[in-house]
Amino acid sequence: MSAVAALVLQVVWALLLTPLLIGVLRTVRARLEGRVGGGFLQPYRDLRKLLGKESLRAPGASWVLAAAPLALMASSLVLIALVPLTTTTSLSVVPDDLFVVVSVLLLGTVALALLGLESGTAFGGMGSSRHMMISALVEPTVLLSVYALSVPAGTSVLSGIVAARRSDPAATVTPVSLLAIAALVVVVIAENGRIPVDNPATHLELTMVHEAMILESGGRDLGWLELGSWLRLTALLGLVVNLAVPWGLADSPTPGALGLGLASFALKLLVAGALLSVAEVFMAKLRLFRVPELLAGSFVLAFLSVSASYLVV
Amino acid sequence: MIGADLVGTLLVAGLTLAVLALGASVLVPARHRNAAAGALIALLGLDGVAVGVAAQARTGQALAWPIALPTLPPLEAPILLVTPLGGVFCALAGGVIAVAALFGIGYASGPAASRTGWASFTVFALGLLGVPGAGDVVTFLLAWELMALGSTVLLLADHAARASVRTAAAWYAVMTHLSFLSILAGFGVLAAAAGGTTWATIAGAHIEGPTATLAFALLIAGFGTKAGLVPVHVWLPRAHPEAPSHASAVMSAAMVKMGVYGILLVVADLLPVRSTVWGIALVAVGAVSAVYGILQASVQTDLKRVLAYSTTENVGLIVTAIGAGVLLRAVGQDSVSSVAWVAALLLAGSHAAFKTVLFLGAGSVLHATGQRDLDALGGLARRMPWTSTTFAIGALGAAGLPVTAGFVAEWTLLQALVHAEAASDRLVGIAIPVTMGVVALTIGLGLLTFTKAYGIAFLARPRTAAAADAHEGTATMRAALVVGAVGVVALGLIPGPVGAAFARSLGDGSVAAGEGAAWSSLVLPRIGQVLDPAALTILAVALSVPLALAHWWLARRAPRRDVALTWGCGGDASSPRMEYNAISYSEPLVRVFRGSLAAERRVDVQAAPGSSVLASDMVVVHETHDVIEDRLYLPGVRLATRLADAARRVQNGSIRRYLTFSFVALLAVLVVISL
Numbered sequence: 001m002s003a004v005a006a007l008v009l010q011v012v013w014a015l016l017l018t019p020l021l022i023g024v025l026r027t028v029r030a031r032l033e034g035r036v037g038g039g040f041l042q043p044y045r046d047l048r049k050l051l052g053k054e055s056l057r058a059p060g061a062s063w064v065l066a067a068a069p070l071a072l073m074a075s076s077l078v079l080i081a082l083v084p085l086t087t088t089t090s091l092s093v094v095p096d097d098l099f100v101v102v103s104v105l106l107l108g109t110v111a112l113a114l115l116g117l118e119s120g121t122a123f124g125g126m127g128s129s130r131h132m133m134i135s136a137l138v139e140p141t142v143l144l145s146v147y148a149l150s151v152p153a154g155t156s157v158l159s160g161i162v163a164a165r166r167s168d169p170a171a172t173v174t175p176v177s178l179l180a181i182a183a184l185v186v187v188v189i190a191e192n193g194r195i196p197v198d199n200p201a202t203h204l205e206l207t208m209v210h211e212a213m214i215l216e217s218g219g220r221d222l223g224w225l226e227l228g229s230w231l232r233l234t235a236l237l238g239l240v241v242n243l244a245v246p247w248g249l250a251d252s253p254t255p256g257a258l259g260l261g262l263a264s265f266a267l268k269l270l271v272a273g274a275l276l277s278v279a280e281v282f283m284a285k286l287r288l289f290r291v292p293e294l295l296a297g298s299f300v301l302a303f304l305s306v307s308a309s310y311l312v313v
Numbered sequence: 314m315i316g317a318d319l320v321g322t323l324l325v326a327g328l329t330l331a332v333l334a335l336g337a338s339v340l341v342p343a344r345h346r347n348a349a350a351g352a353l354i355a356l357l358g359l360d361g362v363a364v365g366v367a368a369q370a371r372t373g374q375a376l377a378w379p380i381a382l383p384t385l386p387p388l389e390a391p392i393l394l395v396t397p398l399g400g401v402f403c404a405l406a407g408g409v410i411a412v413a414a415l416f417g418i419g420y421a422s423g424p425a426a427s428r429t430g431w432a433s434f435t436v437f438a439l440g441l442l443g444v445p446g447a448g449d450v451v452t453f454l455l456a457w458e459l460m461a462l463g464s465t466v467l468l469l470a471d472h473a474a475r476a477s478v479r480t481a482a483a484w485y486a487v488m489t490h491l492s493f494l495s496i497l498a499g500f501g502v503l504a505a506a507a508g509g510t511t512w513a514t515i516a517g518a519h520i521e522g523p524t525a526t527l528a529f530a531l532l533i534a535g536f537g538t539k540a541g542l543v544p545v546h547v548w549l550p551r552a553h554p555e556a557p558s559h560a561s562a563v564m565s566a567a568m569v570k571m572g573v574y575g576i577l578l579v580v581a582d583l584l585p586v587r588s589t590v591w592g593i594a595l596v597a598v599g600a601v602s603a604v605y606g607i608l609q610a611s612v613q614t615d616l617k618r619v620l621a622y623s624t625t626e627n628v629g630l631i632v633t634a635i636g637a638g639v640l641l642r643a644v645g646q647d648s649v650s651s652v653a654w655v656a657a658l659l660l661a662g663s664h665a666a667f668k669t670v671l672f673l674g675a676g677s678v679l680h681a682t683g684q685r686d687l688d689a690l691g692g693l694a695r696r697m698p699w700t701s702t703t704f705a706i707g708a709l710g711a712a713g714l715p716v717t718a719g720f721v722a723e724w725t726l727l728q729a730l731v732h733a734e735a736a737s738d739r740l741v742g743i744a745i746p747v748t749m750g751v752v753a754l755t756i757g758l759g760l761l762t763f764t765k766a767y768g769i770a771f772l773a774r775p776r777t778a779a780a781a782d783a784h785e786g787t788a789t790m791r792a793a794l795v796v797g798a799v800g801v802v803a804l805g806l807i808p809g810p811v812g813a814a815f816a817r818s819l820g821d822g823s824v825a826a827g828e829g830a831a832w833s834s835l836v837l838p839r840i841g842q843v844l845d846p847a848a849l850t851i852l853a854v855a856l857s858v859p860l861a862l863a864h865w866w867l868a869r870r871a872p873r874r875d876v877a878l879t880w881g882c883g884g885d886a887s888s889p890r891m892e893y894n895a896i897s898y899s900e901p902l903v904r905v906f907r908g909s910l911a912a913e914r915r916v917d918v919q920a921a922p923g924s925s926v927l928a929s930d931m932v933v934v935h936e937t938h939d940v941i942e943d944r945l946y947l948p949g950v951r952l953a954t955r956l957a958d959a960a961r962r963v964q965n966g967s968i969r970r971y972l973t974f975s976f977v978a979l980l981a982v983l984v985v986i987s988l
Binding site for chain 2: 011051052053054055056057058059062063064066070074077078081091093094095097099100103104106107109110113117118119120121122124125128129130132133135136137138139140142143144147150155219224288292299303306307309310
């Protein structure tokens, strides 16, 4: 099979797994809190319901209202196609370069922020403003932590970094690697609005960020927004897991290797999701203005990791 | 192929066009003045582009021009000689001038459309094209002063209507003169040391040691002032908003680039000294400018002030890239250093493209609503589709997102930083990661700034009647906006040929275009990286087709429905006053960076008449300040005012006192002579 088929397979697989990941996150959390929860498959049912429903339009709404959910979805689809989730055989014409991946992620961020402003309500603007502030402050950590991991690999292409780490198992437990992964976990939490940065289970609270932006959307629009945001979690969490545990990814587009890649990715992603959920149960949401301190902390980790990478070389 | 004669012919054609444009500005009656002068200036700009492109062939011969000055040594005969590097800036300035002049045809009104307005625009354009076309110090300085003169007069266009214009012009004139003095002194040092004034003579003298350091410091200070670097950026947020919009576009997109050209001319051609200290100094100044500029931009509420501060940010990034190149060259990493310099040129090119669109877009908004204040706008996307779409593309470019010119430039800069062998040298090892962090923070804050600028001005509902009644601009205004936006996307979609040309202009092949089918892609052969935005776009389209089909199928079964309030929360009406505005949007950021922004929040309470407890009016004021201006400049301005007040005491208007002064002066002269 060619690299294109591997890519299509990865996108479809990530699309199929994503609602399950959300189901696992929610159910694990519910069980630990002593609730029953909606079950692993509830997000699939939610999506079917939302996508089948009509969307609403307030008078005077502009093209952004209809375009933003689709733009977010498109950016998320490109993201799950680029990031090495199940295979390290990236397309040679579109390498999964770190900076390209980050910029595609940011396109989705901007689509969400503009949608929040378009709604013309206080909640929308509030969420949008907070969301952009957090994204701006996360940016240095993203670039520096992946830079630290790229120094030993000598490339900023993500699949190259994953492949280099797989071939040198000792490198996955060095201080450089551990510090950078810790910083990246904070990035995943902040970019996807998980506790302690934002509470994904909240509606109509003055502290919300993500939910405030999509508050005015309903029906099909909301369905795309939910799926698009979930895919971002899959992509980022999958990337961090693959950087931390770089085994199982297909290194050649043969059916056997690809099958192993798909299976190992599902396992790693769901286990990481469950762990994330367990960690969230023991934490409370931070005050918004304490979040920059958390992000500054993660930046320090990333910077230490870069410094440590010079010592090793 | 392109020969020396072509460059010469084009230069002469340019001078002729400038004279014609001057004539048209003065002689053509008011009814046709905009069209005649604007068209001729646009042609002059296009001629600049042609000169720049032709100069890349490197066969250019110097065009000596007669001047009625004695050429005493070390003055050599003044020449026009477009080097390949100068050609890049010539083309860049020419493109900006052409688009801005086209916009001006439909936009200029009142004083900006007067004889003086168009004549000063012509002088400004001529100066801008002359600076990169100069082959020696004298020509350079003459063109530099033409540029300053033209822009100052143009800036003063609306002085009768707004007092703020006069303040802005005073700041601009003072800073421009300081910049000129510093550059004059710097070139003086170089000319004295080299014994000549042409670039070739100075570069051939290989000046080193304290002389080189002195000249470097003076020249960087002078060019940095023109480029709007911190801490000499103060004229920029005043002058850009107050100038007519087509003039602000040229000032921001082309004129500050002449400062960048000057810096590149110094470090790449005139003084190619390998010094880590110079590199670190440039990186530090650039990095501080980038972060400070974008931080200030993100909290402004005046649309054109946002753009002005963002100019400081972009120039900061360019100088950071130049500095990184100098630093890496000093530690012997020449191939990565060249990538950093090409990144600087790409940043300059992309900034020229998107800032032209953004300033012209702001001009179109001003034309339609009479408002520059973001908090008085809103909902323009529906009323002004052309302006809204082109502004959105410009904002994407400014935020550095694909597939625009800004993304390509920032990608190249980050690649240069990532591939520096930082472990080899301790200084580099600290400087490179810090620079990366700074660039990343700048990109992040830039994203916030331009999401805010576009979202608050063009989305949601109109906040004032002026915004609700906005209308689209004239045909030439729309055409100029579209041309600019196409430039932003074209540079972002097919960066390869442009990047390769920029690398060649620096005399080096560190950046190349892809081969065969991937001709549009940008290749960095020495560090093995490829960027193919066209392929990325194809991937995105391929993935979006199934999405669009699914959406279409779902939408057919349950079409969108119009409602009065999508989510009323129990309410049944909402007013535009409830919307988030520009101040509230940046409030979280202001809290985080309280110290650097000198943020202040107070409640002004006006007591009701006859009561000490009842309030008749309450206003919440959120203010941020330019800390550098407050702490560095205002004490100086206050001192100057005090001295001027003291001097007034000497000059009290009494004839008797003046006669006494004359008498004392005469006595002093006699005493001096008799000694």
